[in-house]
Amino acid sequence: MDDRKELLKVEALETTFFTDGGEIPAVDHIDFSLKEGEILGIVGESGCGKSVTSLSIMGLLPSPPGKITGGKILLDNKDLTKLSEKEMRKVRGKDIAMIFQEPMTSLNPLFTIGNQLTEAILIHHKNWTKKQANARAAKMMKLVGLPRAEELLKEYPHQLSGGMRQRVMIAMALVCDPKVLIADEPTTALDVTIQAQILQLMKELNKRLKTAVMLITHDLGVVAETCERVIVMYSGQVVEEGPVDVIFKDPQHPYTQGLIQSVPDMRHKKDRLYSITGSVPKPGSIKVGCRFAARCEFATKKCIEASPKLYQTSDAHKTRCFLHEGKKVSSNDRAIVESTRT
Amino acid sequence: MTEPLLKVQGLKKYFPIRSGIFGQITGQVKAVDDVSFYVNEGETLGIVGESGCGKSTTGRMLMRLLEPTEGAIEFQGQNLAKLSPFEMRKARRDIQMVFQDPYASLNPRHSIGQILEEPLIVHGIGDAKERKKRVRALLEIVGLSDDHAKRYPHQFSGGQRQRIGIARALMTNPKLIIADEPVSALDVSIQAQVLNLMQDLQKELKLTYIFIAHDLGVVRHISDRVGVMYLGKIVELSESEELYANPLHPYTKGLLSAVPIPDPDFRRQQIIIEGDVPSPSSPPKGCTFHTRCPFKMDICTKSVPQLTEAQHGHSVACHLYNEQANDK
Numbered sequence: 159m160d161d162r163k164e165l166l167k168v169e170a171l172e173t174t175f176f177t178d179g180g181e182i183p184a185v186d187h188i189d190f191s192l193k194e195g196e197i198l199g200i201v202g203e204s205g206c207g208k209s210v211t212s213l214s215i216m217g218l219l220p221s222p223p224g225k226i227t228g229g230k231i232l233l234d235n236k237d238l239t240k241l242s243e244k245e246m247r248k249v250r251g252k253d254i255a256m257i258f259q260e261p262m263t264s265l266n267p268l269f270t271i272g273n274q275l276t277e278a279i280l281i282h283h284k285n286w287t288k289k290q291a292n293a294r295a296a297k298m299m300k301l302v303g304l305p306r307a308e309e310l311l312k313e314y315p316h317q318l319s320g321g322m323r324q325r326v327m328i329a330m331a332l333v334c335d336p337k338v339l340i341a342d343e344p345t346t347a348l349d350v351t352i353q354a355q356i357l358q359l360m361k362e363l364n365k366r367l368k369t370a371v372m373l374i375t376h377d378l379g380v381v382a383e384t385c386e387r388v389i390v391m392y393s394g395q396v397v398e399e400g401p402v403d404v405i406f407k408d409p410q411h412p413y414t415q416g417l418i419q420s421v422p423d424m425r426h427k428k429d430r431l432y433s434i435t436g437s438v439p440k441p442g443s444i445k446v447g448c449r450f451a452a453r454c455e456f457a458t459k460k461c462i463e464a465s466p467k468l469y470q471t472s473d474a475h476k477t478r479c480f481l482h483e484g485k486k487v488s489s490n491d492r493a494i495v496e497s498t499r500t
Numbered sequence: 501m502t503e504p505l506l507k508v509q510g511l512k513k514y515f516p517i518r519s520g521i522f523g524q525i526t527g528q529v530k531a532v533d534d535v536s537f538y539v540n541e542g543e544t545l546g547i548v549g550e551s552g553c554g555k556s557t558t559g560r561m562l563m564r565l566l567e568p569t570e571g572a573i574e575f576q577g578q579n580l581a582k583l584s585p586f587e588m589r590k591a592r593r594d595i596q597m598v599f600q601d602p603y604a605s606l607n608p609r610h611s612i613g614q615i616l617e618e619p620l621i622v623h624g625i626g627d628a629k630e631r632k633k634r635v636r637a638l639l640e641i642v643g644l645s646d647d648h649a650k651r652y653p654h655q656f657s658g659g660q661r662q663r664i665g666i667a668r669a670l671m672t673n674p675k676l677i678i679a680d681e682p683v684s685a686l687d688v689s690i691q692a693q694v695l696n697l698m699q700d701l702q703k704e705l706k707l708t709y710i711f712i713a714h715d716l717g718v719v720r721h722i723s724d725r726v727g728v729m730y731l732g733k734i735v736e737l738s739e740s741e742e743l744y745a746n747p748l749h750p751y752t753k754g755l756l757s758a759v760p761i762p763d764p765d766f767r768r769q770q771i772i773i774e775g776d777v778p779s780p781s782s783p784p785k786g787c788t789f790h791t792r793c794p795f796k797m798d799i800c801t802k803s804v805p806q807l808t809e810a811q812h813g814h815s816v817a818c819h820l821y822n823e824q825a826n827d828k
Contacts, residue, residue, distance in 0.1 A: 203687035319776040349550035349714065351773045354758035358772060376687065379717075379760030402764045420692035421762050422721035424744060430699070431721065433692035437657050 165233070165370050166192040166215070166254075166338050172228035173207075173214045182442045184210040186394040187229070189468070192338060195368040197361070199385030199402070201375060201417075205438050207394040208374045212340045215372075216256050217246045233338070252282045255331035259343040261323035265315040272311030275299075275330055282334045298329040303359060321352035328359065332369065342374045357384050378421055382406055387474075390414045393449040394441055396468060400475035410477040412454045448480070456481060504538035505708050506562070506676060511535045511571035513557050517781060529781045531557045533732035535571075536807070539676070544702065544709040546723030546740065548716055548755075552777055554732040555712045559680045562710070563597055564588050575676070593623050596669035600681035602661030606653040612639075612664055613649035619671040638667040641704075642697060659690035663697065670701070678710045683718060695722060716759050720744050728752050731780055731788040734807055738814040748816040750793050787819065795820060 173185040185207040192198050202208045213219045215231055217238060231238040233253060241249065258264045266274060275295035280286060286294075292311070299307035302325040315323060324344060331339055341360065345353040361384055364371050373385055381388055381402065388405045390398040390413070398411040409415045419432035436453045448454070451461040460480055468478045512534055517527040532554040539545045549555045560566040562573055564580060573580040580591060596619075599605040606615055616635045620626060626634065636646040642663040653661060662682060669677055679698070683691040699722065701707060713719050719726055720740055727737040728749065736749040747753045754773035761768075775792045778784055784791050790800040799819050807817040 203689060321776055349777075350716070350758040351550065351754060352776070353760075354770065354772055355774075357760070358770075377760065378688070378762040382762045382764045382766075383760045406762065406764050417688060418762060420688050422692075422695070422715075422717040423763075424717040424720055424756070424759055424761065425766075427720060427741070431692040431695055433696055434689040435693075437659055437690060438687070 162193040162195065164191040165194050166372075167232040168211075168215070168229070169232065170229040171211070171214060171231060172226065173210050173219065174225055174227045175223045176225065177223050180442070184224070184394055184441055185214065188391075188394075188396055190389055190396065190399065192370050192372055194337075195364070195370055196387060197364055197371045197373055197385045199373050199375065199381040199388040200391060201378060201381055201388060202391035203376060203417075203438055205393075205441065206391040207441070208391050209342055211391075212256065212342050212372065212374055215340065216250060216254060217241070217243075218250075218256075248282075251278055251336070252334045253336055254338045254340065255334070255336040256340040256342065257324070257327045257331050257344050259346050261320060261327050261347070262315065264327060265323060267315050270312055270314055271299075271318075271326055275311070275326075275333060278330055278333050294333065295329075298333050299326070301332070301363070302326075302329045303355075304329070320348055321355060324348060324352075324356055325359065328356075328363070332363065332367065335367070336369060338370050338372065340372045340374070343376070344373070345380065346375070346377070353380075360384065378406075378418060390417070393439055393444070395449065395478060396476075397450065397478045398476065399468070400472075404472075404475055408475075410471060410475070410482050411450075411479045412456055412481075413450045416453075448478075502541070505541040505575070506710075507538040507572075507574040508562070509536050509572045509574070511558065511561060511573065512569045513554070513561055513566060514569045527781055530732050530783060531780060532561065535729075535732075535734055537727055537734065537737060539708055539710060541675070541708055542702075542706055543724040544711055544722055546719035546726040547710065547712045547729060548714060548719045548726060549729035550714060550755075550777060552731075552780060553729040554780075555714075555729050556680050558729075559597070559678045559710065559712050562678055563592065563595060565597075589622075593672045594674050595676045595678065596672065596674040598662075598665050598669050598677060598679040598682045601685055602658055602665055603653075603685075605665055606661060608653050611650055611652055612656075615653075615664065616649070616668055616671055619668060623672055625672065634671065638670055641670070641701070642667045657690075658686050659693060662686060662690075662694050666694075666697065666701070670705070673705075674707075676708045676710065678712070680712045681714070682711075684713060684715060691718070698722065716744075716756060728755065731777065731783055733788065733817065735789065735818070736814075736816045737807065738816075742811075742814055746814075748810055748814065748821060749789075749818050750795050750820075751789050754792075754794075787817075 168188055168190050171185055171188045175182040175184055188211060200208045214226055226239050272295055276291040279291040279294055295311060296307045299310060304310055304322060304325050345356050348356060375381060385402050387401050389396050392413050398414045409418055416432060416434040420434060422431060434453050439449060447462040448466050451457040466478050466480050468476045469482050470476050471482050511532055513532040515529040515531055516525040517529060519526045535558055547555045557566060561568045568581050571581060583591060613635055616638060617631050620631045635649055639646055639648055644663055683694050686694060702709060711722055723740045726740045726743050727734045730751050736752045747756055754771045757768060757771045773792050778791055786802050787800045787805050790796050797819060805817045805819045805822060807815050810816045810821040
């Protein structure tokens with residue numbers, strides 16, 4: 159089994175938005191961990207809570223209305239939810255960094271690229287000189303494959319193309335050697351040819367720098383090509399978790415199965431796409447029972463009356479579905495599972 | 501062979517660049533540069549390309565929502581590019597459009613009933629009672645119910661709004677529907693629903709589609725023939741099976757290999773296209789793709805390749821294939 163250390167551990171995380179319309183549980187008891195040097199994919203459709211999860215980890219929730227109402231986020235056994243804003247500021251950028259979907263809105267249009275890169279460096283390395291910071295910035299720019307790094311440092315964000323801006327964002331995120339990089343839909347706003355470049359770069363950097371990456375996306379293709387392990391989210395919960403090849407070959411949750419089948423595959427043409435009926439329920443609207451039951455082909459009475467747990471179906475595979483509740487895990491497997499828990 | 505339903509010849513759209521205090525024209529953005537294609541009745545022509553390639557501009561010119569700079573658009577024996585605004589309005593009864601953003605394309609202050617009735621009023625079709633009946637009928641066809649007519653756009657989800665957009669396009673019983681990125685704002689599970697709906701409608705109502713999108717998987721799924729655009733030009737045009745199995749143009753090859761495939765076991769040789777799309781205001785000389793092309797030759801920087809038939813029904817604009825044709 160995998161003996162890499164668990165770097166980031168999220169335990170029973172609960173994030174709620176307090177709005178005029180009532181409390182909305184956007185993330186509802188989520189458990190997962192990120193191991194050293196791995197690329198973990200988090201997939202789900204809009205509103206499933208994948209972005210809120212990442213903002214909770216970064217401590218960037220818009221508050222009010224958002225608030226972490228329960229659970230722990232452990233980074234090297236330090237609970238991030240307990241840190242003060244001042245302490246959190248030391249973690250952010252240094253230990254965990256984030257890149258966002260829209261590279262244009264996440265760069266400040268009034269400052270040069272160099273200015274923004276060295277700002278990040280100088281915040282965490284107070285005793286560095288400007289010259290040192292500049293050299294480091296230029297080195298990072300070269301690392302992410304940007305040509306004429308020194309000149310680019312003097313330019314403004316609007317002078318760069320979308321793909322180049324995303325490379326700058328990656329350089330900025332990695333400038334302080336973070337242990338964890340959270341990438342929230344990093345290629346969604348980019349064209350496919352540019353997307354391919356950026357994904358290749360992220361894989362390369364992950365191998366070279368051993369930074370663990372949490373890749374949040376809605377695109378199953380991106381997951382299949384980049385990630386080692388996947389978490390599928392639906393309506394604020396984890397519904398399935400496992401290694402990429404297992405999830406794609408043997409998806410167990412009906413939602414994961416439906417999701418995989420509804421993507422038009424470029425390699426062969428189907429007459430008709432499989433489609434999941436209905437639409438995603440409003441967060442918080444389903445109190446009892448499986449949240450997917452109303453759209454599920456296999457739903458039984460039990461699914462509406464009781465909430466399924468995340469069942470371990472093999473070594474590394476978990477599914478939140480009653481269909482897999484009775485699946486026996488061999489005693490050997492169970493021993494491994496229990497030993498990793500303690 | 502029967503005449504195609506729509507035939508586009510040498511379509512161009514140049515946007516002027518104005519600068520200085522007197523607003524002199526100092527340059528041109530060649531958004532669409534000499535595009536020709538045809539669409540047969542009952543088929544779906546897909547147009548793919550990355551942002552800024554001119555695919556949406558082409559779609560809008562077919563509807564005359566943008567005035568073409570040059571070129572002919574033949575539809576049912578008329579040249580749409582030459583019609584007066586009044587005549588064009590009448591012609592639009594047979595060509596309708598479905599837009600990308602189901603949030604921005606529905607008037608938030610009108611009820612669904614009003615939105616759907618509008619095209620009938622504009623074209624003077626039927627009396628009030630008949631119009632209401634057609635609204636109800638179409639809501640049912642697209643999978644909504646007739647009590648939805650009283651509601652407003654904000655009460656619907658993205659997928660439902662796109663169904664309303666499709667119903668509105670179908671109100672006047674058009675022959676041709678131009679769909680500009682109709683599913684790109686939707687989640688995959690909803691996207692599959694809308695694509696299936698569009699296919700069902702095509703069969704039932706014998707519609708012809710021009711389907712503009714950037715998602716190559718979606719385009720393959722729905723199209724009979726596909727045109728690939730790059731910097732305002734069609735670089736490859738073929739039957740969709742043929743195009744995906746046997747892409748000829750280096751850009752198409754790169755584009756296809758850049759699409760992530762949802763199968764972790766799938767291995768292929770990826771051709772990663774380096775660099776970015778050049779600015780359409782100063783496109784490279786010769787073949788516009790030569791700055792990023794892995795198979796660049798001397799001739800590519802000098803002369804513009806024409807879209808020519810390399811194999812039966814498979815046209816490509818690339819010197820690699822002209823050379824071969826010349827040698828024979």
